Amino acid sequence: MTTAHHAPAGKAHNARSVAAHLAAVTDLLAPLAAESRAEVVLLPDALGRALVHGILAPLNLPPFANSQMDGYAVRSADIPDGGAELRIMPPIPAGSSPQPLGPGAAAPIMTGAMIPAGADAVVPIEKAVPDHFLPEGDGRVVSLPATAPGTYVRAAGSDIAAGERALAARTCLGPAQLGLLAALGMAEVEVYRTVTVLLVTTGDEVVEPGQALPEGKIYDSNGTLLEAAMTQAGLHVRRAGISTDSPAELQALLRTEGRDTDLIVTTGGVSKGAYEVVRQAMAEQPVDFLHVAMQPGGPQGIGTFDGVPFLGFPGNPVSCLVSFEMFLRPALSALLGAPAPRLPLRARLDLDGHDRQLTSPGSKHQVRRGNLQPDGTVRLEGGESSHLMHALAGSNVLVHIPEGVTELGAGEEVEVWML
Amino acid sequence: MTTAHHAPAGKAHNARSVAAHLAAVTDLLAPLAAESRAEVVLLPDALGRALVHGILAPLNLPPFANSQMDGYAVRSADIPDGGAELRIMPPIPAGSSPQPLGPGAAAPIMTGAMIPAGADAVVPIEKAVPDHFLPEGDGRVVSLPATAPGTYVRAAGSDIAAGERALAARTCLGPAQLGLLAALGMAEVEVYRTVTVLLVTTGDEVVEPGQALPEGKIYDSNGTLLEAAMTQAGLHVRRAGISTDSPAELQALLRTEGRDTDLIVTTGGVSKGAYEVVRQAMAEQPVDFLHVAMQPGGPQGIGTFDGVPFLGFPGNPVSCLVSFEMFLRPALSALLGAPAPRLPLRARLDLDGHDRQLTSPGSKHQVRRGNLQPDGTVRLEGGESSHLMHALAGSNVLVHIPEGVTELGAGEEVEVWML
Numbered sequence: 156m157t158t159a160h161h162a163p164a165g166k167a168h169n170a171r172s173v174a175a176h177l178a179a180v181t182d183l184l185a186p187l188a189a190e191s192r193a194e195v196v197l198l199p200d201a202l203g204r205a206l207v208h209g210i211l212a213p214l215n216l217p218p219f220a221n222s223q224m225d226g227y228a229v230r231s232a233d234i235p236d237g238g239a240e241l242r243i244m245p246p247i248p249a250g251s252s253p254q255p256l257g258p259g260a261a262a263p264i265m266t267g268a269m270i271p272a273g274a275d276a277v278v279p280i281e282k283a284v285p286d287h288f289l290p291e292g293d294g295r296v297v298s299l300p301a302t303a304p305g306t307y308v309r310a311a312g313s314d315i316a317a318g319e320r321a322l323a324a325r326t327c328l329g330p331a332q333l334g335l336l337a338a339l340g341m342a343e344v345e346v347y348r349t350v351t352v353l354l355v356t357t358g359d360e361v362v363e364p365g366q367a368l369p370e371g372k373i374y375d376s377n378g379t380l381l382e383a384a385m386t387q388a389g390l391h392v393r394r395a396g397i398s399t400d401s402p403a404e405l406q407a408l409l410r411t412e413g414r415d416t417d418l419i420v421t422t423g424g425v426s427k428g429a430y431e432v433v434r435q436a437m438a439e440q441p442v443d444f445l446h447v448a449m450q451p452g453g454p455q456g457i458g459t460f461d462g463v464p465f466l467g468f469p470g471n472p473v474s475c476l477v478s479f480e481m482f483l484r485p486a487l488s489a490l491l492g493a494p495a496p497r498l499p500l501r502a503r504l505d506l507d508g509h510d511r512q513l514t515s516p517g518s519k520h521q522v523r524r525g526n527l528q529p530d531g532t533v534r535l536e537g538g539e540s541s542h543l544m545h546a547l548a549g550s551n552v553l554v555h556i557p558e559g560v561t562e563l564g565a566g567e568e569v570e571v572w573m574l
Numbered sequence: 575m576t577t578a579h580h581a582p583a584g585k586a587h588n589a590r591s592v593a594a595h596l597a598a599v600t601d602l603l604a605p606l607a608a609e610s611r612a613e614v615v616l617l618p619d620a621l622g623r624a625l626v627h628g629i630l631a632p633l634n635l636p637p638f639a640n641s642q643m644d645g646y647a648v649r650s651a652d653i654p655d656g657g658a659e660l661r662i663m664p665p666i667p668a669g670s671s672p673q674p675l676g677p678g679a680a681a682p683i684m685t686g687a688m689i690p691a692g693a694d695a696v697v698p699i700e701k702a703v704p705d706h707f708l709p710e711g712d713g714r715v716v717s718l719p720a721t722a723p724g725t726y727v728r729a730a731g732s733d734i735a736a737g738e739r740a741l742a743a744r745t746c747l748g749p750a751q752l753g754l755l756a757a758l759g760m761a762e763v764e765v766y767r768t769v770t771v772l773l774v775t776t777g778d779e780v781v782e783p784g785q786a787l788p789e790g791k792i793y794d795s796n797g798t799l800l801e802a803a804m805t806q807a808g809l810h811v812r813r814a815g816i817s818t819d820s821p822a823e824l825q826a827l828l829r830t831e832g833r834d835t836d837l838i839v840t841t842g843g844v845s846k847g848a849y850e851v852v853r854q855a856m857a858e859q860p861v862d863f864l865h866v867a868m869q870p871g872g873p874q875g876i877g878t879f880d881g882v883p884f885l886g887f888p889g890n891p892v893s894c895l896v897s898f899e900m901f902l903r904p905a906l907s908a909l910l911g912a913p914a915p916r917l918p919l920r921a922r923l924d925l926d927g928h929d930r931q932l933t934s935p936g937s938k939h940q941v942r943r944g945n946l947q948p949d950g951t952v953r954l955e956g957g958e959s960s961h962l963m964h965a966l967a968g969s970n971v972l973v974h975i976p977e978g979v980t981e982l983g984a985g986e987e988v989e990v991w992m993l
Contacts, residue, residue, distance in 0.1 A: 269789070334895075
């Protein structure tokens with residue numbers, strides 16, 4: 156753990172930069188990328204997980220030259236410019252291993268079927284006379300136009316050649332990547348073990364949804380929000396419900412539930428107030444509480460609890476999601492390849508219905524929520540306040556206003572991350 | 575089912591448009607949106623599923639006016655421009671139900687805690703003198719600057735007011751939407767039942783990954799590719815392995831495995847070749863085999879098998895994925911709200927390393943694969959051929975070249991869909 160920065164809220168000049176805190180979170184979680192955390196799983200179980208090692212193609216794709224069309228396999232040299240009549244050979248269905256094609260002959264061939272030795276081109280059935288396949292029989296001929304060598308032939312290895320790199324280490328495996336591994340004949344693959352997170356909401360003020368709501372209390376949305384975001388990112392989430400504001404109770408909960416987890420994440424109790432249960436519960440642990448130059452999500456805790464990596468997110472739901480998207484998700488992407496990194500896109504600010512300018516504290520990286528439109532503009536949803544769940548639920552991107560920027564006008568470009 | 579168009583491959587003027595085929599697929603699957611398919615599930619089980627009905631907020635968010643900062647709750651009228659000394663009252667932690675605040679008094683208040691009756695503003699602790707909370711005790715005072723009414727107060731209902739629409743019907747529930755439902759106190763939600771798909775790869779030429787590969791055969795990648803794409807889209811996939819090219823065997827397989835499914839999807843066996851097992855197996859069923867004006871993915875089957883909705887995708891992997899993304903996925907998005915529709919984005923063509931122009935058959939909607947870059951350009955990956963799995967695995971978007979467009983130069987805009 157590096158030096159703690161206990162900068163008071165609002166005094167961002169003492170705060171840690173977003174990049175420095177991401178680096179600290181990545182350092183904290185670096186052991187998750189150990190070789191010992193690799194496991195071999197069947198392809199369907201690897202969806203959303205990442206390769207431990209790069210993969211070289213064990214065979215050519217396609218494995219053999221094959222036809223791109225239903226038609227006739229021919230020796231192109233047999234057909235002069237004016238066309239030719241060729242003897243019809245037995246048909247070649249996909250999946251068969253055909254006889255070599257002799258001179259003066261044409262073999263009916265189906266899409267995907269192996270080009271016979273000797274043949275070097277395919278004439279599509281609709282260019283043949285007759286333009287449909289004939290029943291097998293002796294002495295039948297077909298009239299075909301001239302064709303260049305290689306026409307409608309997919310060469311062996313034209314997709315990928317044996318020995319070429321098919322996928323790089325830490326590739327996140329989506330449908331196309333798994334499909335490629337299957338095409339290469341692989342039924343299983345070595346990926347990183349799923350990361351298990353213990354997720355604890357703290358605060359005497361929060362109540363589980365579905366319960367009655369006493370005066371002064373609010374429903375816990377952080378637990379549901381983060382559980383869903385983490386699950387979507389491929390993490391295995393263990394919920395430990397809501398802790399009270401008793402440090403001893405929180406410690407007991409973490410000791411019971413946190414034992415076999417890779418990471419503990421708490422929400423709330425990390426700022427400078429008088430009743431900060433997470434700070435108090437971590438008093439004897441190597442945990443830093445600091446302020447990141449980010450809005451929302453400035454107050455952060457980072458360290459270990461009884462040796463288990465620990466992140467303390469702030470208590471407001473938007474701050475929680477921003478903390479996850481800015482620190483935990485990118486750290487895992489960098490270390491493990493999964494979840495896939497968010498693709499940063501440029502979008503032009505649409506400020507209709509808002510002030511004429513977007514303002515941001517220049518000393519902080521501000522993260523707003525918005526709606527990316529098909530025309531490449533982004534509309535802000537809600538204000539900068541971190542309690543606006545309804546606006547968050549109407550957004551599809553995070554909007555980044557970096558440190559040093561204090562104002563942006565309509566039409567100016569911002570970086571957005573699709574959620 | 576509408577009229578079949580048995581246009582030969584390549585003669586697209588008889589083909590059905592992409593929009594018309596999407597409408598046909600949507601018609602076929604319309605019964606999936608029946609009220610009888612609704613079920614109530616716990617929030618964590620609703621991730622990626624969609625609301626049957628719109629939801630009105632049952633309470634204000636926040637439920638009560640609360641403090642946005644750690645500081646002092648005050649009556650703003652008590653403090654003249656030059657500031658004032660106020661008596662310190664007992665502190666208000668988050669979650670408590672405070673006593674009203676009388677004149678001349680200030681109550682230490684924590685972020686999220688209820689603003690006491692009488693108070694109308696919060697002065698942050700760092701603007702107070704002293705700038706830290708004092709231990710409780712009689713007769714203590716704090717010096718505070720003037721503050722405008724409403725400062726650092728989050729009004730009740732400022733996120734969403736009771737009775738306002740929180741989420742629309744058919745909203746796909748991601749982390750933020752589930753977080754909002756939790757904040758509104760809801761522990762469960764009514765969503766559509768998961769759609770179950772029977773997925774069957776056909777062809778004598780395809781072999782399961784992990785087996786030896788005889789000459790002339792290829793490994794089945796369609797099954798893995800589509801299973802992963804469908805799973806990612808929230809479908810429940812039942813794999814029935816690979817059918818041979820025997821129509822009777824395929825029929826028997828569909829009768830055994832397809833009984834309780836919502837949809838049967840096959841790959842391969844739908845084109846105009848001589849050995850088209852899916853066409854043959856469907857001969858007695860109300861199924862149309864037709865050509866859609868799309869490249870790849872032109873040959874399509876659609877109808878019902880023993881009453882179960884049926885889609886026959888073509889046999890090449892890229893064609894399969896394009897068929898899923900262009901027809902099945904958007905039909906489900908439109909009918910059920912889940913999966914979420916792909917966001918169409920505009921991107922400028924980067925043709926480096928390719929021909930100077932992208933060409934497309936004007937009579938077809940061409941779907942290419944590409945890589946969307948942060949600068950808003952898209953690089954094409956691989957050519958137009960539908961067997962290029964390696965290029966697909968290196969792509970993050972589908973690139974649309976609509977019917978009627980035959981050429982596009984570098985820098986021209988295209989629509990892309992992020993995968």
